Amino acid sequence: MTVTTENLGSPDIEALPERDSLIVRCWNLVRRQPLGAAGLLFIAIMTVMAFGAEVLTSINPEEQMFEHMLEAPSWEFLLGTDNFGRDIWTRIIYGARTAMLVGFFAAFFGSVIGLMLGVGSAYFGGKIDLIFQRVMDIFLAFPSIIMALAVVSVLGTGLQNVIIAIMLPMIPQCARVVRSSALSIREIPYVDAARALGYSHGRIILRHMSPNVMAPFLIMFTSFVGQAILAEASLSYLGLGVQEPIPAWGLMLQGGAEEYAESAPWAAVFPGLAITFAVFAFNLFGDAVRDVLDPKLRSR
């Protein structure tokens, strides 16, 4: 004990082990979490697609080339064209942008609001906590797709409203999980110490308690991104999500793709594959995050 206290004054930087190079660290990740690394790789590909859509394809995703309707995959149109003569490969790349946008914003706001509400509820406790729990129970009594549909019927369709509709059901889910972790944090004396120092409730919730529930928060966040992408696809497929002509994967499966599925299966197959791979990647990555952050569940 005495040795460590002496060293505290002047940390011995030389003695710290040298940090592994990026390649070595990547290799370690692949070895320890092969599925998670695969997921991360695909997420990286999707991010590149979303940001570099203009570079990856020269065709306008909204351009209707009526002389090329329902054409099979070829060198000119890698994945074929749909019934309006729009290039499917291009629309999948631009669709990645829509999916990532909805996925990240919905998951981010859903989990952050849930985090604050959950930690706040655990922190204040008593009546506030009880009432909050009952309200959350009410929200949790609806399957998320039903709630999202109800929200869309109120706000109308479109990108921004879809994000809100998908985000809302996530709040109580995240709040509930975070609250149960925060309850045990609340009992640790440092919270009382912070109050004794006269810090405001907001500061204690945000600066002192929230960082300690990061593990469940991050687990919820990563799983939400995948869920949000799937929810957006479902809503768009029903015609209640992102609207034409914005390229979105769910939208690409609707209408013409279904009608002409027999003669032009590529229009129905590839957008679905994109959705599946995207959600798959986030789920794999989310599982890996959970394994790393939650040692209780490790390698199960």
Added chain:
Amino acid sequence: MYKYIINRILLMIPTLLGAAVLVFFVLRLVPGDVCEIRLAGTGLFADPEAIKICQDDLGLNDPTYVQFGRFISGYFTFDLGKSMWTGRAVSEEIGLRFQLSLQIAIMATIISVIIAVPLGTISAVKQDTWIDYAVRTFSIAGIAMPSFWLGMLMILGMLIYTGWMPPLDYVSPFEDPIGNMTQLIWPALATGYRYSAVITRMTRSSLLEVLREDYVRTARAKGLLEKVIVNQHALKNALLPVVTIVGIEFAFLIGGLVVTEQVFNLNGLGKLFVDSVLNLDFNMTQQLVMLVALIFVLANLVVDVLYAWLDPRIRYA
């Protein structure tokens, strides 16, 4: 035990009431209403007088509290009101489709359990082998694949390879069980696969936990066959949390049908829900949302009671 059940049923009331308040007032925030859609259609001019008459007729111009009172009191007089779109009684519209959706939900649940429990068991027993990885990948894929797309692929595959498509007209299972099955097995499979994923993962992690318990070690020390240990000793305890998840998933399954029914062109509750949302048919929408909430709350109750019945160690005070 009975006291516990009664207590739980009483606790359902505030939740459902809260849900009713939430749904009612959220839907009243919608700009426009069913009359405008019905009369004006897509952008056509409609006589404001006609819209007014239609609104009066449906009670949309009554003060909000009167409408809310009508909505809540309907539950005590068993009058759920009329669909604002078709004019038929909500209970009648729901009754027509309830059987179909319930049948798919039950079939999908059975299918998912049949797939999930053996897979989860194998995956746990062969932990960290290629079998385990294959099962886990299969189940994560199930969560990732949109069930409506899976349904599309099924129809497409059948069309291309056999030239046959499941029939579109619904027949009751009591009249023509085979015809009914050939139609409904596909949506049940598409939804069942998705839900099997969740159950597989639950079975696996729960069994892994149980396999580390002392009594399993004792059984191994006695020299029992691994098969006997897993099937007769471990699974009994491991399946308890699985029961919970199956019950809760059942309620979500009804919600998931919203999208699947669209693909298979089935006239079930999900389609009714989407149509009522599109037509701003408030009455229908709020009753359907309440129905789903009721199923969810009931499923939770059944799960908790079943849990206590299956596991004598759990006793509710």
